Structure formats: structure tokens, C-alpha cells
Amino acid sequence: TITIFFLVALLTSCKENPKMNLLNEVLLPKPVSVKPTGSSFELTRNTKILIKGDSKKLLENGKYLANLLKPATGFNLEVQTTSKKAISNSIYLVITTQESNYGDEGYSLNITEKHIIIKANTAKGIFRGVQTLRQIFPSEIEAADYQNRKWFIASGEIYDYPQFTYRGAMLDVTRHFFKKEDVKKYIDMIAMYKLNVLHLHLSDDQGWRIEIKSWPNLTTYGGSTEVGGGKGGFYTQEDYKEIVKYAQQRYITVIPEIDMPGHTNAALVSYPELNCDGKATKLYTGMKVGFSTLCTNKEITYRFVNDVIRELSEITPGPYIHIGGDESHSTKIEDYIPFINRVQEIVIANKKKVIGWDEIVSAALKPATIVQYWGRPKNALKGVSKNAKIILSPSDRTYLDMKYDSVTKLGLKWAGYVDIDKAYNWNPSTLISGITKKDILGIESPLWTETVTNMKELELMIFPRIIGHAEIGWTPDSLRVWDDYKIRLQKHAKRLKIMKINFYPSSLIDWD
């Protein structure tokens, strides 16, 4: 009996290995199905990453995973292609055609004592599965330098797929410019939570941020400042392509926005002929909205729009161009409607689909045009009545530039305070009465940057709210529970700290 006692004690102590993460407590977003199986896998320097088949993309996934695990473990894991089954001590990535349920982003992740297997229909699905695997490792896996420790992870079976196909984050690079290295860091941060869209707000009153070769003053002059009078900046087309490629490697679609006819002072200051009176405006470094408009009944305006959309379409592999359309308070409605109609035609002629802020519903929407809702239910309903799909960005839930509470230093508060619970506790499918899941493409979290000037501030505003939004976009509403989310988020803080990601320590969570 004594031997049995010791055996049992030994076994339970293994199971309760304090260094191992419990599957149900660490995953963000929460997967559709998680089954812990009570043992563990140990990653060692001899673990192999095996790629089934000769897919180039899958090989890239394997290398991405090896690079992810390298700094903290010090392991130079070998990535190999194979035609055989998973062998012992391997992480096996395989594309399967048998599991139609996975969709194009779903995956299964099976961790046993012997090996780890990730299966999906596409390399995109494998990539999402790799993000899940990453979160199962001890938080120290995210350290930038070598950690002297063992790398056990809990065994289990996970089956997972997203509830919405569009899960986005928007970054406003106009009010304050963020250089391409920062944008790449932003991409890496959102990829961790399985977001798949980066919407870049590239033009506004305060700055024009994308090189347009046929209209060079847009950037050289229109891009020369920002809110507060800083020196602004812009992306060359080469920079932009680099950002797009970086995003593509993480299965994130870049959606560029050129906001018009309002929010255009940076263009109007660069080219006097775009103003109705032919006179250039002045560079603007304040925070007001709604005072500028392109001249909608001059032909040159449409030549301008066509050149911009053409050049942008040529360097944008994704299917969408965002045309803004919001807060055009200086454009008469009888000018606004034909303008939006004509701009939609220009986008379509350039083989792209249109997205616009919800005000565009006053125009005649083209069949594939998508409406991005930011707060007026009437506009969303009108969009749906015109057969448009809706992206939900309710300002009082998803606007990452809103203050958390009355003591938040950065941010605005016109849509109210948005603490972590407010950001998390809502369901897309019941948000607007009359709009159901079939009308919704997905959700997006915009970060407007009037008050946000650098990466530390950016992180403080997006974390941890964006993690909740990522879960809303991915996890079925029926599986989302605030009390359960709170625990996972609290545990996740350690990981953010190790990654040196700044976040808002809201008093709603018992941070350790």
C-alpha cells in the first residue's frame, strides 16, 4: 500500500506540475472545443517541426513557429518536410481535405505525450492553430532572451474555428504617424489573437500618409505634419508593399482607407485645384472634424480620385478599398450622394470592393459594398435594407481611443468610457435590433490617434480591450462568459509583461 501511495502521490504531483498552463485558463480567444487529456508534451532541442507535403506556405508556417520558439528556448528546431505520419517528439503540421468543418481558418490541435499535430484545410488555418499552441506554452516562451527551464505543455484536444470571417483592427496613422516598423509590431500583436484584417486609415485632415506617384505633393507637403504640429511622415509605395507582405505572412489582409469627400484637408492643402474656390487651405494640426470637403462637382476631383484608387489598388492584393465617407459635414447631401456613387464605380473599375463608414448608406450602394457601422443603428438598418453586409465598430464598445474611465490620461470620451467589461460584454448578433448574424461580416476595433503619439501609448489604449474584441469575433457568443474571460485575461497579463507590451491595469481585474 505504501508503494501505491507513493505512486499516486507522484502521479498527482506530475499532473499538478505548477509550471504547466491549464488549457482552459490560457487561451484567448477561447476555442470552440477544448478537452484536456491529463498528460504533457515536452519540447526539447531534438523536437522536429514536420511539414506534411511540399506546400511552400506550410513550410513558412513551420519556420515561423521555429523562430517563435527560438529566443526563449535557445533551440534551433529543425523544420523538415515529410510524406510520413507524425513521429515521436515532433510538431506535425498537416493540411487535410477531409475536415470540411474547419472552413478556411479552422484547425485542430492535438497534443499528446509523443507529439503535437495541427491539422487544417489551409495554411491559414495552421497559422491560427500555431497561435493557440503558442499560448499553451509557459508565458516565458515569449521572452526575448534565453530562459533556463524545461518546456512542458499540457496535453489535450482542441477543435476550433471562427464565428465571423472578418476580424479587424484599424490604425489611424494620420493624426499621428506610425512608422512601418511600428505597424509591423502592431500586426504581430493582433496576429496573436487571430485577427485577420488590418485597416489602415491613410488620409485625413492632418496628414496624407501614402505615396501617390501621380500626385506627389500629397505626401511631400500634405504628409508633413500631424496633430500637435509634429513632423508627420508617410509610407512610400515600397514601404506599404513591405507592410502588406508582412501582414500576408500572418494571414492578415490590409485594407487601405482614403477618407473622402470630408477629412481631406491634407489633399486640399497640397493641390489648390481640388478646392471649389481653387485656393489651397492651410496645413491643419488640430483635432476638429467635419470642416473639409473635396469639390464634388469638378472633373479634376474624379481624375484625382481615380489616380489615387488606381495606384493604391495596384499595390493592394486584398479585395477591398475603404473610401471613408464619414462626417462630411461640409459637403451638401445633394453633392455627397452622387460623389459616393461615382467613387464606388471608380473602385469597382479598379477591381476592388468598397467599404465605407455608415454614412454612405444615403447613396445607392453597389451590390458588394460593405457598410462599417460606428454608432447609428438607423444607418446600419438602411445598409441592410440595401443588401449590404455590415462590419460592426460600435464606438461605445470598440473604439480604442475612448478612455477606460475618468482617470485615463489619454483618449477621448465622446462615446463614453469603455472599460474592459463594456468592451467585452456584447453580442454582435443582438447589438442592433433588426440586424442578425447573417447580415454581419464581422467586427473591427478602430484606434484613432488624436491623443496617441507612440507605441507605448498605443499599447495602453488597445490592451487589453482588443483581446476581448478578438474573442467576440472568433468565439461563439454562447461560449463567452465574463467571469471565465476575466480569469484568462488575468493570467495573460504575465505574458504581456514578458513581451514588454504595455496594458491598462483596469481595476475590474485582480492582476497578480
Ligand code: TNX
Ligand atoms: C470619429 S467615427 C471619427 C474620427 C475621429 C474619431 C475620434 C468616424 C468614422 N470618424 O474621425 O478620429 O471620431 O474618436
